[in-house]
Amino acid sequence: AQRVTQPEKLLSVFKGAPVELKCNYSYSGSPELFWYVQYSRQRLQLLLRHISRESIKGFTADLNKGETSFHLKKPFAQEEDSAMYYCALRTKPGAGSYQLTFGKGTKLSVIP
Amino acid sequence: DAGVTQSPTHLIKTRGQHVTLRCSPISGHKSVSWYQQVLGQGPQFIFQYYEKEERGRGNFPDRFSARQFPNYSSELNVNALLLGDSALYLCASSLVGLAGASYEQYFGPGTRLTVT
Numbered sequence: 001a002q003r004v005t006q007p008e009k010l011l012s013v014f015k016g017a018p019v020e021l022k023c024n025y026s027y028s029g030s031p032e033l034f035w036y037v038q039y040s041r042q043r044l045q046l047l048l049r050h051i052s053r054e055s056i057k058g059f060t061a062d063l064n065k066g067e068t069s070f071h072l073k074k075p076f077a078q079e080e081d082s083a084m085y086y087c088a089l090r091t092k093p094g095a096g097s098y099q100l101t102f103g104k105g106t107k108l109s110v111i112p
Numbered sequence: 113d114a115g116v117t118q119s120p121t122h123l124i125k126t127r128g129q130h131v132t133l134r135c136s137p138i139s140g141h142k143s144v145s146w147y148q149q150v151l152g153q154g155p156q157f158i159f160q161y162y163e164k165e166e167r168g169r170g171n172f173p174d175r176f177s178a179r180q181f182p183n184y185s186s187e188l189n190v191n192a193l194l195l196g197d198s199a200l201y202l203c204a205s206s207l208v209g210l211a212g213a214s215y216e217q218y219f220g221p222g223t224r225l226t227v228t
Contacts, residue, residue, distance in 0.1 A: 004154075043115075044155070044202065044219040086154050097167045098143060098206060100217065102154030 002027040004089050006103035013077045014111045021072040021106050023061075023087030032090040033070040034100070035061055039083045047072075047085070057081070077110045084108075116205050116220035124226045125193050133188045133223045137205030143167075144186040145217060146178060147202040155202055161186055162208055190225075198227045 003026040013019055025031055035047040048056045050063040050070060061072045070087060087103040117136045125131050137144050143162040147155035160168035161180035175191045184205075190197055204217040 006154075043221045046216050049216075088154075097162070098145065098160055098208075098217065099157050099168045099170070100145075100147075100155070101157065102147075104152070104154050 002089055002091055002101045004087050004101050004103035006085075006087055006106050008106045009104070010107045010109065012109045012111060015079055016076050019072075019074045019077045019081065019108065019110075021085050021087075021108065023070045023072065023103060025068050025070065025087075025089050027068075027089055027091070029091065031063065031065070031068075031070075032092075033061075033063055034088045034090065035059070035070075035072050036086040036088055036102075037083050038086070044086070077108075079110050079112055082108055082110045116203055116218050118201075118203050118220040118223050120223060121221070122224045122226075124228060126228055127193055127195060129193050130189065130191050131193060131225060133190075133201050133203075133225070135186045135188070135203030135205075135220060137184050137186070137203075138218055141205035141207055141218070142184050143206045143208050144180055144184065145204045145206075146186070146188045147204065148172075149200040149202055149222070151199070158188070193227045195227050198225060200224050 005024045033050045036044050037047040038044045059074045063070050084105050086105045088100045091099050119134045145160040146158040149155045157170040159178045164180045178188045180186045200222040202222045203220045206217045207215040
């Protein structure tokens with residue numbers, strides 16, 4: 001069975017400091033990984049996916065199959081980055097099938 | 113487009129009762145998924161429906177059921193409610209492309225269910 005682990009429940013950093021949110025996964029198939037973010041009083045939204053290899057709001061994440069990791073990084077934290085971050089693994093049991101397995105989430109708090 | 117909408121926003125039920133939660137997907141989205149998010153945990157997959165057929169089921173008891181209507185809206189039903197069913201229930205919709213390729217899931221605001 002697939003599993004996503006986010007080891008830190010809470011991460012506090014100072015504004016301007018680098019940020020790294022850790023995510024490890026366990027899956028026997030070919031992984032497809034995502035980071036979702038939930039700002040205060042807002043709905044869950046996609047931040048980025050490993051397939052597109054894009055940078056959103058200064059965040060990047062690289063899939064490391066050897067270490068089964070997909071850590072989220074940003075070189076300089078901003079106060080508006082404070083939010084709940086979830087790492088998710090997508091499995092596709094069949095055509096038209098779409099299932100996300102989420103980690104427990106990491107709350108990022110950026111201190112002014 | 114208002115995005116994915118869910119109703120009701122909040123709900124309080126008693127143990128043993130039944131509850132129905134509703135979800136309207138983004139226009140054009142034919143896939144709807146349901147997730148349960150218990151406080152302090154990430155969302156947990158319950159069901160996925162595509163073209164009115166169940167395409168996936170998570171590790172939930174048979175008390176949980178769902179269906180999708182011809183207009184692609186969906187209902188999640190939970191029977192014989194337990195205290196442990198108290199959670200935020202999220203609905204997500206997505207496009208499904210050629211050969212069944214799925215795209216980004218868009219989440220609704222959720223329904224907060226409290227079982228007393």
